[in-house]
Amino acid sequence: MFSGIVEEAGRVVRVDRDGGNIHLTVATSFADELKIDQSVAHNGVCLTVVALPGDGTYTVTAIEETLRRSNLGLLREDDRVNLERCMVMNGRLDGHIVQGHVDCTAECVDIEEVDGSRYFRFRYQVSPELVRKGYVTVEKGSVCVNGVSLTVCDSEADTFRVAIIPYTFEHTNFGDIRVGTKVNIEFDIIGKYISRMMGA
Numbered sequence: 115m116f117s118g119i120v121e122e123a124g125r126v127v128r129v130d131r132d133g134g135n136i137h138l139t140v141a142t143s144f145a146d147e148l149k150i151d152q153s154v155a156h157n158g159v160c161l162t163v164v165a166l167p168g169d170g171t172y173t174v175t176a177i178e179e180t181l182r183r184s185n186l187g188l189l190r191e192d193d194r195v196n197l198e199r200c201m202v203m204n205g206r207l208d209g210h211i212v213q214g215h216v217d218c219t220a221e222c223v224d225i226e227e228v229d230g231s232r233y234f235r236f237r238y239q240v241s242p243e244l245v246r247k248g249y250v251t252v253e254k255g256s257v258c259v260n261g262v263s264l265t266v267c268d269s270e271a272d273t274f275r276v277a278i279i280p281y282t283f284e285h286t287n288f289g290d291i292r293v294g295t296k297v298n299i300e301f302d303i304i305g306k307y308i309s310r311m312m313g314a
Contacts, residue, residue, distance in 0.1 A: 115200060115201050115211065115212070115213065115214075116155045116160070116198050116200060116201055116209075116212040116213070116214050117198070117207050117208055117209040117210065118158075118209030118212040118256075118258045118261065118262055118263020119198060119208045120196040120198055120261055120262055120282075120285070120286045121144070121197055121198050121199060122142055122143060122197050122285075123194040123195065123196055123285060123286050123287050124140045124142035124194070124195050124196075124197045125140065125141045125142075125192060125193070125194060125195075126139070126140055126141075126189050126190065126191055126194075127139050127140065127141050127191060128171075128173075128191060129189060129190060129191060132175075134177065134181075135175055135177050135178065136175070136176050136181065136186070136187065137164075137174070137175050138156070138161075138173065138174050138175075138176065138186070138189065139165075139167075139171050139172070140156070140171060140172060140173075140174070140195060140197070141170055142170070142171075142172075142197055143170075144199070145166070145170050145171055145172045146168075146170065148163050148166060148172050149163065149166075150163055150164065150165075150166060151163065152199070152200070153200045154172075154197060154198070154199055154200075155196075155197065155199075155200075155212070155214045155261050156174065156186065156195050156196070156261070157186065157196050157216075157260045157261050157287070157298045158184075158196070158212070158214065158216050158258050158259070158260055158261035158298045158299075158300055159176070159180060159184050159186055159261075159298060160200075160214025160215065161174035161176060161180075162174060180216075183216050183217065183219070184219060184298045185260075185296045185297060185298050186298075188296060193290075194286075194287040194289075194290055195287065196260050196261040196286050196287055197261075208263075209256075209258075209263025210263050210302065211303055211304070212258045212261075212263060212300060212303075213300065213303055215300060216299065216300050217249055217299055217300055218238055218244075218249070219238070219296045219297060219298060219299065220236035220237060220238035220259075220296070220299045221236065221237050221238075221295070221296055221297075222234055222291050222292065222295045222296075222297065223235050223236065223273065225292070225293060230280060231277055231278060231279050231280065232278045232283060232288075233267075233275050233278075234275065234288070234291065235273055235274070235275045236259065236273060236274060236275075236276075236297060236299070237272055237273045238272060238299055239272070240271060240272040246309060246313055247306060247309060247310070248301060248305040248306035248307070248308065248309030248310065249306075250269075250301065250305065251269040251274040252266060252269055252302075253267065253268075253269045254266060254267070255269070255302055255305065256302045257274065257276070257299065257300070257301060257302065258298075258299070258300040258301075259276060259297050259299060260286070260287060260288070260291075261286075261298070262282065262286055262288065264276040264277075264278075265277070
């Protein structure tokens, strides 16, 4: 379980393909604090630490299903990736409840600068089946974009905007997003449960 508060933008130092899987080796300041089997969110995707070389890096594996739903398969060496270790149960929930189970990718279709902050608009594929499952945004609701807990504004049928303050722009890979960039989206778990109950 995560909160969507990114600890650090790590750096991909190696990408190894193994059949339908990829192994990502990531450099981060907290690598030496990790343990094998620990969960870390990468651009919002929960992955398990499988190796600790001891050189300030660690390795995780993403399987084909994860690659199909997320942007992790697009990562290359030297790319920045948003990282968050799992929540401590007696800590504050500064963001919102994030599972680390990315639902789909979305494409950045517009970036607007407004008085020092930025608005990013994203578009994602919509179908009636996904809507019934709660894969939607609502005005002033929560959404997780590349592992960052954000508040939705201008929610439409297949697009939404989020406002990014300078701190978030500088300390996450939002600073690398351009029009056309694919990002990971996890819709609000509370909305998914409500949709399921209403459908039942």
